[in-house]
Amino acid sequence: MAEKKKTTIVLFSGDYDKVMAAYIIANGAAAYDHEVTIFHTFWGLNALRKDEPITVKKGFLEKMFGKMMPKGAEKMAISNMNMAGMGPKMIKKVMKKHNVMPVSELIDMAKMQDVKLVACQMTVDLLGFDQSEIMDGVEFAGVAAYLADAEDGNVNLFI
Amino acid sequence: MAEKKKTTIVLFSGDYDKVMAAYIIANGAAAYDHEVTIFHTFWGLNALRKDEPITVKKGFLEKMFGKMMPKGAEKMAISNMNMAGMGPKMIKKVMKKHNVMPVSELIDMAKMQDVKLVACQMTVDLLGFDQSEIMDGVEFAGVAAYLADAEDGNVNLFI
Amino acid sequence: MAEKKKTTIVLFSGDYDKVMAAYIIANGAAAYDHEVTIFHTFWGLNALRKDEPITVKKGFLEKMFGKMMPKGAEKMAISNMNMAGMGPKMIKKVMKKHNVMPVSELIDMAKMQDVKLVACQMTVDLLGFDQSEIMDGVEFAGVAAYLADAEDGNVNLFI
Numbered sequence: 001m002a003e004k005k006k007t008t009i010v011l012f013s014g015d016y017d018k019v020m021a022a023y024i025i026a027n028g029a030a031a032y033d034h035e036v037t038i039f040h041t042f043w044g045l046n047a048l049r050k051d052e053p054i055t056v057k058k059g060f061l062e063k064m065f066g067k068m069m070p071k072g073a074e075k076m077a078i079s080n081m082n083m084a085g086m087g088p089k090m091i092k093k094v095m096k097k098h099n100v101m102p103v104s105e106l107i108d109m110a111k112m113q114d115v116k117l118v119a120c121q122m123t124v125d126l127l128g129f130d131q132s133e134i135m136d137g138v139e140f141a142g143v144a145a146y147l148a149d150a151e152d153g154n155v156n157l158f159i
Numbered sequence: 160m161a162e163k164k165k166t167t168i169v170l171f172s173g174d175y176d177k178v179m180a181a182y183i184i185a186n187g188a189a190a191y192d193h194e195v196t197i198f199h200t201f202w203g204l205n206a207l208r209k210d211e212p213i214t215v216k217k218g219f220l221e222k223m224f225g226k227m228m229p230k231g232a233e234k235m236a237i238s239n240m241n242m243a244g245m246g247p248k249m250i251k252k253v254m255k256k257h258n259v260m261p262v263s264e265l266i267d268m269a270k271m272q273d274v275k276l277v278a279c280q281m282t283v284d285l286l287g288f289d290q291s292e293i294m295d296g297v298e299f300a301g302v303a304a305y306l307a308d309a310e311d312g313n314v315n316l317f318i
Numbered sequence: 319m320a321e322k323k324k325t326t327i328v329l330f331s332g333d334y335d336k337v338m339a340a341y342i343i344a345n346g347a348a349a350y351d352h353e354v355t356i357f358h359t360f361w362g363l364n365a366l367r368k369d370e371p372i373t374v375k376k377g378f379l380e381k382m383f384g385k386m387m388p389k390g391a392e393k394m395a396i397s398n399m400n401m402a403g404m405g406p407k408m409i410k411k412v413m414k415k416h417n418v419m420p421v422s423e424l425i426d427m428a429k430m431q432d433v434k435l436v437a438c439q440m441t442v443d444l445l446g447f448d449q450s451e452i453m454d455g456v457e458f459a460g461v462a463a464y465l466a467d468a469e470d471g472n473v474n475l476f477i
Contacts, residue, residue, distance in 0.1 A: 025305070032306055032310075079202075080202050081228075094287070122416075126418065128412070151325075151350075154310045158339075188469075193465075313470070316474065
C-alpha cells in the first residue's frame with residue numbers, strides 16, 4: 001500500500017485572510033487523504049485562542065499581550081485593505097454571499113477531518129499563554145516535532 | 160527518461176516586491192526546465208488584472224473592491240518602505256539602472272516559458288471579478304487543482 | 319549510507335519576528351543533521367548587514383536605502399504590534415525571561431552549525447550594497463544557486 005501524502009503548514013501569520021488560506025489548503029489536502037499538520041507559531045497561535053474570559057495569573061507584559069491580541073480567528077484583522085476593521089466585515093459579507101465558510105468553521109472542519117493542530121510551545125511561553133486559554137484538541141510541541149513532520153512532507157508551506 | 164522537476168507557487172500577496180520574487184523564482188525554475196505553476200489567490204490575483212476599463216455589472220461591494228485594488232502588478236505598493244508610493248518609484252528606478260525587468264515583463268516572460276498561470280476561482284468570485292477582467296492565457300481553478308500540482312512538487316512555496 | 323536531508327529557506331522578510339522564525343527552523347534542522355541553506359533576498363538581506371560604519375561611495379538612492387534600512391537583525395521592527403518600536407523591546411524582554419536567544423545569537427549559532435548563509439546578488443546590487451557591508455562567512459549567489467539547493471530539498475520555505 002502506498003504511503004499517505006503529507007501536508008505540513010507553519011502558520012506564523014495572525015491575519016484573517018492568511019489564516020483562511022492556510023485552513024482552506026489544509027482542508028483540501030485532508031479531503032485528498034493527505035496527513036495534514038498545522039503548526040501554529042507566533043501570531044498564528046491566536047487562531048487557537050478560546051473566545052471566553054479565562055482567569056490566569058500573569059505578569060504585566062503577558063497580560064498586555066493577552067489583551068492586545070485577538071481571541072480567535074474571527075477577531076483578526078486582514079493583511080490588506082483592513083481599513084480600521086471595515087475590511088474584515090466586507091470580506092465576511094462577500095464570503096457569506098458566496099457560501100464560503102468563516103475561518104472558525106474551517107477550523108472545526110479541519111478538526112473533524114483529523115488535521116493535527118499544534119501550538120508552538122515556545123510561543124505559548126513567550127506570549128504568556130496558559131494552556132487553558134487554547135482550544136481543546138490541540139497538541140503542544142516544538143520545532144523538533146515540526147521538522148519530524150515536515151522532512152517527509154510533500155507540501156510544506158510557511159504562511 | 161527522468162521526469163521533469165516541478166515548482167509550484169501559491170501567490171497570495173499583492174505587494175510588488177513579493178510578486179517580483181515569485182516571478183523571478185518561477186522564471187528561473189522554468190529556465191532550469193522545471194514544470195512551473197503559479198496559483199494566484201487573494202491579493203495575488205491583482206497581478207493578473209487587465210489594465211483597461213472593462214464594463215461589467217457589479218454589486219456595490221464588488222465595485223468598491225474593484226476600484227480600491229491595483230489593476231496589474233505595476234500599480235502595486237511594496238511591502239516595506241512604501242512611503243505613500245515613493246518606494247515603488249525608487250525601486251523601479253534602481254531596477255532599471257541594474258537592468259532588472261519590471262514585473263509586467265517578468266509575467267510576459269513567464270508566459271513565453273510556458274509557466275502555468277492559474278487564477279483561484281474562489282477569489283475571483285469573492286472579490287467580484289469577471290473572467291473578462293483577467294488577462295488572457297490564465298486558467299481558472301480551485302484548491303484541488305493546486306494540490307494536484309503541489310503534491311508531486313519539488314519546490315513548493317507560499318508567497 | 320542515506321543522503322542528508324535538506325532544508326532550504328528563502329528569507330525575504332526583514333521583520334524581526336520572521337527572521338527569528340527562519341533561524342529557529344534553520345538551527346533546528348541543522349541540529350537534526352539537515353544540510354541547511356538560508357537564501358537572503360530583498361529585506362531579509364538586512365539581517366546580514368554589519369552594524370558598523372563602512373565608507374563606500376554610493377549614489378543618492380543607494381545612500382538613502384542604506385540609511386533607512388536596519389543594520390542587522392537587532393535593529394529590525396516586528397511584523398505585528400510594532401507600536402513605534404515598543405513591540406520589539408517587549409518581545410526581547412520576554413525572550414530574555416524565557417531564555418530564548420536574540421536573533422543575532424541565532425545567526426552566530428547557525429554559522430557554528432555550518433548553515434550556509436547566502437546573500438542574493440541581485441538584491442545586493444539593487445539596494446546598492448557593497449560586499450564589505452555584509453558580514454563575513456556569507457556567500458553571494460543568484461536564483462540558479464537557490465534552485466539547485468531547493469530542487470532536491472525536503473523542507474522548502476519562503477519566509
